[in-house]
Amino acid sequence: MKYVIIGAVAGGASAAARLRRNDELAEIVIxxxxxxxxxxxxxxxYYIGNVITNRNALFVQTAASFNKRFNIDVRTQTEVISINRTAKTISARNQTTGEVYEETYDKLVLSPGAEPIRPPLPGIGGKGIFTLRNVADTDYIKAYVQQEQVKKAVVIGAGFIGLEMAENLHSLGMDVTIVEMAGQVLTPVDFPIAAILQQHIRSKGVKLQLNTAVSGFEQTENGQKVMLNNGQELDADVVILSIGVKPDTKLAAEAGLKIGEARGIYVNEYMQTSDPDIYAVGDAIEFTNPITNKSMVTYLAGPANKQGRICADNLVFGHHKKYNGSINTAIVKVFDMTVATAGTASKHLQLSGIKHQVSTITSGSHAGYYPGAKQMTIQIAFTPGDGRLLSAQIVGYDGVDKRLDILSSVIKRNGTIDELTEFEHAYAPPFSSAKDPVNMAAFAAENILLKRSVVFYWNKFDKITPDDVLIDVRTKNEYNAGKILDAINIPVDELRSRLDEIPKDKKIYIYCLGGLRGYLAQRILMQNGYADTINLSGGYQLWNTCNTEMNLI
Amino acid sequence: MKYVIIGAVAGGASAAARLRRNDELAEIVIxxxxxxxxxxxxxxxYYIGNVITNRNALFVQTAASFNKRFNIDVRTQTEVISINRTAKTISARNQTTGEVYEETYDKLVLSPGAEPIRPPLPGIGGKGIFTLRNVADTDYIKAYVQQEQVKKAVVIGAGFIGLEMAENLHSLGMDVTIVEMAGQVLTPVDFPIAAILQQHIRSKGVKLQLNTAVSGFEQTENGQKVMLNNGQELDADVVILSIGVKPDTKLAAEAGLKIGEARGIYVNEYMQTSDPDIYAVGDAIEFTNPITNKSMVTYLAGPANKQGRICADNLVFGHHKKYNGSINTAIVKVFDMTVATAGTASKHLQLSGIKHQVSTITSGSHAGYYPGAKQMTIQIAFTPGDGRLLSAQIVGYDGVDKRLDILSSVIKRNGTIDELTEFEHAYAPPFSSAKDPVNMAAFAAENILLKRSVVFYWNKFDKITPDDVLIDVRTKNEYNAGKILDAINIPVDELRSRLDEIPKDKKIYIYCLGGLRGYLAQRILMQNGYADTINLSGGYQLWNTCNTEMNLI
Incomplete structure (x- = not known):
């Protein structure tokens, strides 16, 4: 059996190594x-930012080591330029010698990856304007930014790579501005989570220009003038284009393979393309999102590696292992904060017409009495009836990855809030609390599902009419330091003795700092004959952050 | 409705607060x-060790704050001395005034907790010998160890509390010896995991006396002589007895409530005792272990808190919420290392006659190319047929809690290896690798389940006969630095070209450093006509640690 693989990063390399383990006697060419x-x-x-200092550390395998360990014929700097499906051959061009030759295959695996989007803007080909996708890009950027005169950076696009680049360029001492077309950073997450991160980014001295598009570039003596659609111009010694990537489907399309609705290479659940002898993995493929049931592409290393493994198993042992799709689990460190997400954000669920409820809580990374505990904000979305978890988003300083991974594993297997309330985590004071933040998120959601609590959100204050009552149940000191609208102050611990101040026939809006005391107040009111009470999910803190950020756009 | 709760820590306090949220109008006395x-x-x-410096931080709630927030009648320093189930009253003694009085209840919740075991050893009541269970114990110990002459500590019992105390006393500058009756620390985990931790403990200068019992104490001028069953004596200025705890069932037993097989208070799945008006939660109860199906007690804060919540829900809303038992998920920081466990260890599965397979892997806490990655060792046990996960144990420096929590959640809901291979974690270099350690553990287990790999363990080298072949597939340098028995060295990368050195008709034992290269070598041999190959799970590294520790006992 002869396997030919096109593309030797992530999915392709994984598939090749697994093919060899599965089939010692096959011929494998990559x-x-x-x-x-x-x-x-x-x-x-991180190599550009000198966090990783040894360039060699970037190479998990070399062509030589891969060949030695796995007996795989590795052909680098060789571009496959066409596939002849009838003859079952590919044509390859050796980029060093220019030689073009054919190679036969029994089974072909495509792992072409994705390519950075470079919109056709005036001046985009100018000096000092870079995309970052591979080692060559990295070497160019690193050499360029090491020049002394490179002091101002503009990063275009506030996605995962954009934010990582902003942090790393900032850590090199640069003045950094991020320009983003959307009204928030990290468009996969909902606005409140992004807003918390935005405040952190601004606090580091990095400038954020949201709701702003780039209209073009003009070369100056030292660098570029970045023209914005609001008429402003930004000076930049270096520009990083991190607008996004798109699946590299050229070869597949030219070979007549089916391209799907999301513009990725179509594969079935066994990673097989529309040609039974050709499989595909990684950033270039599309699959069905298990939550929205719509076709999607994703650009993540984890899924690519797992697809490679599954593909190799199906090729050698027959179709037995299904790929169940990705829920887009992702994480990014941005300065001292971490943001992580899995599943489908509330805003995207809305677009897909999927009914859901949302709950936001704040909880400590570990027991408050043990040093170093930090707050994290968790937002989850779930179905109203059975409480199936649809998405989770977390922003915080410590322990974000751990909680997101648990939530991701629940989403992945159609798990519910009920199951999360039972989650038995490992607790000792340095690691968690007796009730983990994940439990707390589930408890809050359970209360909502069972209608023991009714919540509203930071952006719904316009629904409050002059006839309604808005109560701040925090302490007097907290209230005096800043309130919402014309809220009256009745601290939760005084509520039972001050019920006569609250009319029973009106709608009662409640808020506290994070949501917990508001919930307690709501329980007291609900059971004292108040028929219409509603508590602010995420509390004053989240409202304040969201409002501050909204006003900055 | 009048609820009376006995015991106001963890389970009891949780139940009380939840009862109030559920029923604003009830009378609640604790x-x-x-x-x-x-x-x-x-x-x-950690308060004794000055990691937590503010004593007030230890108090999550005070009687006053609890009363104010939850309108609960809190009676501290008041011991309930009997329950009259017919009259539905309890008798309580105010320990300050000596007054004894009765209190009626509609529903009673018991949360008496556990008490430290103090074996009837000669001299055990002497000066400077302490158990640690509550704030009063803590205050005694802290005052005592702050004396200048307290320089030598003996900790008896190497469970969670014993190890935490050893670390904290060591950090106060004391010379610490741990005496443990078993042949390893942390008896809930299997020996290999304990052995790795033992090496770390010894490296910190803490002495470990395993397989050693204490036969008695003799008071000396400054402290105690601790007599050991091996005839040795240890000088100690302070002794911490951390042998274990047992359920405090006195009150329940005297009231005629059913005590179960594991000597805890019997409760059904709704936390209800044998008396329908009495419920119980926390360390004093027993329940069915979901893996062994045997009755068990457990002493963990997480389950206690969750039981309190479930109990309160069932009391107020009727029996609708089942407690599904605990899988003993636990974690402990010991100096720079963390050990965590969930489910039932292999040795206990064996005792229960539960068929299982075991796999041990070593993996990095995050991408190796990003600074700060540390190795962790993961051991999992699973059923041979369907690969249901039965236990997970991890020891390492960073990210242990995160991986254990994921594995715990899989064990808890009867999840399988198959599901773990699909686990979609949040990956960026500071947090994980494209294949998370949890995936790697699952991949290794999957290979075993599907018989693509056959493994043996560190303690099975006595099965190797002179007729078998033992191959070390590490590099020449690694081999020269230390090998197992009379292994021959064929590095994995040379294996394909040196097959003629290996007889096909013999049993081939293989090992590498951690198990991965051994697996690759096994795949090469299996597919080249070697019918009987077997690879060392955990590799040379784990073998070496286990052997070193075995020889020290």
Missing amino acids: FEKGEYISYANCGLP | FEKGEYISYANCGLP
Whole structure:
């Protein structure tokens, strides 16, 4: 059996190594148009920022080590330029010699990846304007920013790579501005989570220009003038274009393979394309999102690696292992904060017409009495009836990854809030609290599901009419330091003795700092004959952050 | 409705607060024989060790704050001395005034907790010999160890509390010896995991005396002589007895409530005792272990708190919420290392006659190319057929809690290895690798389940006969630095070209450093006509640690 693989990073390399383990006697040839295989794609921004100092550390495998360990014929700097499905051959061009030759295959695996989007803006080809996708890009950028005169950076696009690049360029001492077309950073997450991160980014001295598009570039003596659609101009010594990527489907499309609705290479659940002898994995494929049931592409290393493994198993042992799709689990460190997400954000559920409820809580990374505990904000979305978890988003300083991973695993297997309330975590004071933040998120959601609590959200204050009552149940000191609208102050611990101040026939809006005391107040009122009470999910703190950020746009 | 609760820490306090949220109009009385309620039990060792410096931080709630917030009648320093189930009353003694009085109840909740075991050894009542269970114990110990002459500590019992105390006393500058009756620390985990931790403990200068019992104490001028069953004596200025605890069932037993097989208070799945008007939660109850199906007690804060919540829900809303038992998920920080466990260890599965397979892997806490990655060792046990996860144990420096929590959640809901291979974690270089350690553990287990790999364990080398072949597939340098028995060295990368050195008709034992290269070598051999190959799970590294520790006992 002869396997040919196109693309030797993440999915392709995984597939190749697993093919060899599965089939010691097969012939395996892997083509890579770049100079390097199996490199640390996700580490590139950190090498530019000198967090990773040893360039060699970026290479998980070299062509030589891969060949030695796995007996695989590795052909780097060799671009596959066409597939002849009838003859079952590919044509490859050796980029060093220019030689073009054919290679036969029994089974072909495509792992072409994605390519950075470069919109056709005036001046986009100018000096000092870079995209970051591979080692060559990294070497260019690193060499360029080491020049002394490179002091001002503009990062276009506030996605994962954009934010990582902003942090790393900032850590090199640069003045950094991020320009983002959307009204928030990290469009996969909902606004409140992004807003908390935005405040942190601003606090580091990085400028954020949201709701702003770039209209073009003009070369200056030292660098670029970045023209914005609001008429402003930004000076930049270096520009990082991190607008996004798109699946590299050229080869597949030219070979007549089916391209799907989301513009990725179509594969079935066994990673097989529309040609039974051709499989595909990684950033270039599309699959069905298990939550929205719509076709999607995703650009994540974890899924690519797992697809590679599954593909190799199905190729050698027959179709037995299904790929169940990705829920887009992702994480990014941005200065001292971490943001992580899994599943489908509330705003996207809305667009897909999927009914859901949302709950936001704040909880400590570990027991408050043990040093170093930090607050994190968790927002989850779930179905109203059975409480199936649809998404989770967390922003905080410590322990964010741990909680998101648990929530991700629940989403992945259609788990529910009920199950999360039972989650038995490992507790000792340095690691968690007796009730983990994940439990707390589930408890809050359970109360909502069972209608023991009714909540409203930071952006719904316009629904409050002059006839309604708005109560701040925090302490007097907290209230005096800042309230919402014309809220009256009745601290929760005084509520039972001051019920006569609250009319029973009106709608009662309640808020506290994070939501917990408001919930307690709501329980007291609900059971004292107040028929219409509603508590602010996430509390004053989240409202304040969201409002501050809204006003800055 | 009038609820009376006995015991105001963890389970009792949780039940009380939840009862109030569920039923604003009920009368709720809570009795606590100690001075404090709802304190940070798990923080006590760290307060002694000055990691937690503010004593007030230990008190999550005070009687006053609890009363104010939840309108609960809190009676501290009041011991409930009997229950009259017919009259539905309890008798309580106010320990300050000596007054004894009755209190009626509609529903009673018992949360008496557990008490430290103090074996009847000669001299055990002497000066400077302490158990640690509550704030009063803590205050005694802290005052005692602050004396200048307290320089030598003996900790008896190497369970969670014992190890935490050893670390904290060591950090106060004391010379610490741990005496443990078993052949390893942390008896809930299997030996290999304990052995790795033992090496770390010894590296910190803490002495470990395993397989050693204490036969008695003799008071000396400054402290105690601790007599050991091996004839040795240890000088100690302070002795911490951390042998274990047992359920405090006295009150329940005297009231004629059913005590179960594991000597805890019997409750059904709704937390109801044999008396329909009496419920019980926390360390004093027993329940069915979901893995072994045997009755068990457990002493963990997480389950206690969750039981309190479930109990209150069932009391107010009727029996609708089942408690599904605990899988003993626990974690402990010991100096720079963390050990965590969930489910039933292999040795206990064996005792219960539960068929299982075991796999041990070593993996990095995050991408190796990003600074700060540390190795962790993961051991999992699973059923041979369907791969249901039965236990997980991890020891390492960073990210242990995160992986254990994921594995715990899989065990809790009868999840499988198959599901773990699909686990979609949040990956960026500071947090994980494209394949998370949890995936790697699952991949290794999947290979075993599907018989693509066959493994043996560190303690099975005595099965190797002179007729078998033992191959070390590490590099020449690794081999020269230390090998197992008379292994021959064929590095994995040379294996394909040196097959003629290996007889096909013999049993081939293989090992590498951690198990991965051994697996690759096994795949090469299996597919080259070697019918009987077997790879060392956990590799040379784990073998070496286990052997070193075995030889020290």
